[in-house]
Amino acid sequence: MNLSPAQTFAISDITARAGDLSDWTATIFGFGETAWREYRSAAWYVERLRAEGFTVEEGSAGMPTAFCADWRNGPESDGGPVIGLYAEYDAVPGNCQAASPRREPRAGLGYQAGGHTDPHSGLGMAGLGALLAIKAAMLAHNIPGGLRFTGEPAEKVRGSKPIHAAAGYYDGLAAILSFHPFYMLPMCNTVRWDTHCGAAYAMVYRFICDAPEGWGLHDGAPIPQSHSAVRAPGANDALTLMYQASKALREAMLPHQGGWSISEAILTAGQATADNLPAGLAEVQYMIRVPTIAMADQVTAVLDRNAAAAAAMTGCRWERHWVCKSRHGLANHAIARTVWEAMQAVGAPVWGEAAKQVAREIQANLGLEPMAEPFIDEMSRLIDPEAAEAILRRDLPPSQANSTSDDYTDMTWHAPTARFYVARPALKALAGQAYPAWVMNALGGIPATIDPMVQTAAKILALSALRLLEDKPARDAAMAEFVTRTGGGVGGSAWTAPLCDYPPPIHFRWPEYITTPRGQDWWIPSAMPGA
Known part of the structure; x- marks a missing residue:
């Protein structure tokens, strides 16, 4: 793939922002807020986006910790294409872990508090890093069009995207790019092809x-x-x-x-x-x-x-x-090819010696022999989408069109959507050996181990978005396939309408951080003894 000047510019912009993106990822990781209660995380994104010149709607679609940020290069009447990206930032109860090579909760909390497992802290920051680089490249190279960046709370309960979809936040977009950290083979460093997530x-x-x-x-x-x-x-x-x-x-x-x-x-x-x-x-x-x-x-x-x-x-x-x-997901080969080409141009993430030292320290702390190459080899390899699809299908009946679930699927019914995965750090294990869950959580918060994924994913997002903004035939091919698969686009004969007929479920007693005379705590009592 020959990069355009704008794409080259974006890659340089992301590299130049590496320090900021690392610090920002650590900030969201440290908040560790869980579904529907991501107050500090959402507020952080809103403040950052406004500082970067975006118009931001807080509490989009009636969800207090959701947002929708828009920016356009040139007057809106020009009708240039608008590309959608997003951030997730919810953590999981019972997974509180410090960014540390040993099992310990974040300061002042117990293990039952929230912690990032996927980690959405890195997912959202890859999206933001790409967004800022795309905007800078559009300005520098006079590329018309716009960007929409949604804040998506409660992904762990498939929360916000069905609600945003039903409220029209994805309508009218030329394309949506969906990234997720991954390590389960074969869906690692690849793009989903036919078998998208289910309902x-x-x-x-x-x-x-x-x-x-x-x-x-x-x-x-x-x-x-x-x-x-x-x-x-x-x-x-x-x-x-x-x-x-x-x-x-x-x-x-x-x-x-x-x-x-x-x-x-x-x-x-x-x-x-x-x-x-x-x-x-x-x-x-x-x-x-x-x-x-x-x-x-x-x-x-x-x-x-x-x-x-x-x-x-x-x-x-x-x-x-x-x-x-x-809803279940809808495939789009045209946009998947566009993202795969960007992925090949960027390559898979690579973990340097600093990251390996962290991994070896974790292994030693668990009583294991530290490895010279502690990360799973596939973490730094790409796999062709159709090859990954063939492996995935081995375990599925021919009649099954969708497998597993994630709420990005609601986006696929409103615009051509690519779903791709970039490896997060994961450690090799010997036969009969298993790592405790805290290891993955810690690797997702330690800058040396998570930053390679954030940098790689941000670059793939930026290259893909700029390709779609600059290359009308590529954009048109994705939209034509979307129209065909839906029987005429949004509202077409083969289109599946939003299922959301309920208000945002924000009033239940979801776990959250609270402030008491004792200080900050978790509503499931979890302060460390003596804290």
Whole structure:
């Protein structure tokens, strides 16, 4: 791939910003804020983007920790193409880890606080680094068009993109570029080809015991109140029944097909005021990852029946509240080829001696023999998208069009979208050996180990975006394929409309940092003893 002057300019700009991007990545890593509660992270991006000349809408689509930033080179009436990029910045509860070669939480916190696992801290900063370089190159080389950069909270529960999509934030874009850190083979240092991620539903089932006196009625009259009187089991028992019934019926929900998963998390339990009163409120969240929307609907119907049965047995009523309804992904070979060419021009990330020293220190701290070459070899190799696709398909039935899940898929129905992966640092393991989870989290926060991924991904994003801005035939080819696959573009005969028919689920008791007379804490008590 011969780079244009603008692309060469962008590469130099990203390299020149390496120190800033490293510091900024560490900043977001240090915040470690989790889904729907990324207050400091979102505020940081908004402030930075405004300082860089972007017009920023805070709280986009009704989500307090989302944003939408726009910039255009030239008057808007010129109608130049607009390219979409984005940042994610949510962390995961229970994964608090310092940027350290040993297991330790961030200062003043315990392990149950939030921590970056993927890491979205590096994902978002690669997007921002690319965005600033593209803007600088457009100005320097007088390239018309625009940039849209969305802040996407709560990706771990597939949160914001279905909501942004339904609210029209991706409409009218010439292309969207979606990067994610990766290390699972074969989808490492490559672009997705045919098999994009599948559908995902997430919901909270709420059990409320607000009329317990009616549960024990006999012959029309309640048993007189006493400590020995019959009483409603209440919301805790409803939640327990729901939890166990859904576990027991999991194999029957979608038996032996499709590569699907379902996971649960208890959000709220208790609310009783004395030991003889039934718990008044309990909530459990489910996340369903399936290849198709029809499968997600089937599983939801089973969960609804389980909730109704559990409520009836315990003197409760039940409610279902949506967290996410995310569509399956749509392939686009034309834009995938454009990004693959950019990836070949940039190459895979390379970890230098400083990073290797960190890796060896981790190995030594775990009682392992430090390796001369501690990183997995494939982390620094590219794999052709069609070759990766062939490997991926070995484990999938021919009828299955989508696999695993991620909410970028909602973007694919509104503009030509490329999904690509750049390796994050991962360590080699000997046979019978496994690294604890904190190792990956730490590698995602230590500058020497995470910066190569951020630099590489930013350059691929920048080259791809500038190619699409400068090369009308490449841009038109991607849009033509999008129109064909959707049966006419947005609203076409083969188009899948947004599934989001719910408000942003921001009012649940999602884990978050709080300030108390004791200082900053996590709502699941997690301050270190003596802190």
